[in-house]
Amino acid sequence: MNVEAKGQARKPRADGQRNRERLVETAKAAFADVGPDVSLDEIARRAGLGIGTLYRHFPTRDAIVEAVYRREVDELAGAATRLLASRPAGEALHHWMRLFVDYIATKKVIASALGSMVGGASELYASSGARIIQAISLLVDRAGAAGDIRPDVNPKDLLRALIGFTYGADNVGWRPSALRLIDILMDGLKPAEVRAAADQGQD
Amino acid sequence: MNVEAKGQARKPRADGQRNRERLVETAKAAFADVGPDVSLDEIARRAGLGIGTLYRHFPTRDAIVEAVYRREVDELAGAATRLLASRPAGEALHHWMRLFVDYIATKKVIASALGSMVGGASELYASSGARIIQAISLLVDRAGAAGDIRPDVNPKDLLRALIGFTYGADNVGWRPSALRLIDILMDGLKPAEVRAAADQGQD
DNA sequence: TTATATACGGAGGGTTCCTCCGTTTAACAA
């Protein structure tokens, strides 16, 4: 019942897995109480591990951020289908965008990591960025098909906008500002008829 | 005819002014051919001056960026009134937002500097950030008064959006993406009647 | 010419990033 195709691969070392886990948890705590710019050295130090060990497990900063926030990203991506099930596609998209802002509000690190993933060289592999793009694409497609928004909207544009809105998330008042911008953007996405109708109650 | 109120202040030293000028020009060249993240050490080195000299003239990175791009920022701010003179306020706002993107497209450094100014602690002094805010506020006020956009739009929100759109200006395709987003945002700013009218030619 | 406020220069300490490689240790076979 060996899964290996050829040769005899060893099973991964137990200490390796333990340390990887330890690093992820330490990083999570460090992001929370030092801030999103905490140094990788600091994370290694807190974990009681050598810096070399950290770099072997996570060759880039984004890699460890991704590991830390995998669950959050999954939730956010999953919320897309959940929202679609319970309301019109246009509203689902609107809610999801607000949700995006709320997620970033608590975990600012995600924003910059997403930023470098979305436009990055390798968009192919199933990274967190890819899952988020899938989610927003689904919402945009459905909303477009339902006539809730114009049919020619580029989902990546919207994602860029969302990431952009959360840029500078330290400045006071950024959150309400981002939410207002989402409302405006959402209005701009609607075909003129829909807006006119919404303006006079529903028909 | 002494301008000084009290005591006898000396006139600024000639070498000081020369070096300041030299630093600004060197920085401009360095931003252009090394990139927006060129180190301050590198700029001082290229200028043939000590790092201490650079820091005395420009205590922060933003300070030197501001000196380098003062003219560009002035032009951009000035464009607001020029545009207002030649077309309806709503269109002027729309054009100005596109112009903003074009300016950033060539000088990426401005974006991050603006970012830290706009939300920064001291919004009071007449910095570049302040002049940009004044420009966009003027446009928003006029457009609101003319009924081209809704009257309750917060100009700082728009500026944040613009800065956000230009975030990640290295990624391929960011510029057309930013322009599309501006169009959408602009549509969202319009009162429903205006959009409906525009959709069917003009009335 | 002299006095002195101004400006210069760069050494140096602190931080972060990341690589490299000698040492340790877990997994597996005999």
Place this chain on the structure above:
DNA sequence: TTGTTAAACGGAGGAACCCTCCGTATATAA
């Protein structure tokens, strides 16, 4: 158990950057 070996560890160390501090040099004004 013991030996072999691949995997993982650790941290020294070089490079880059930031910024301060203070001894030295010089332009200005008397």
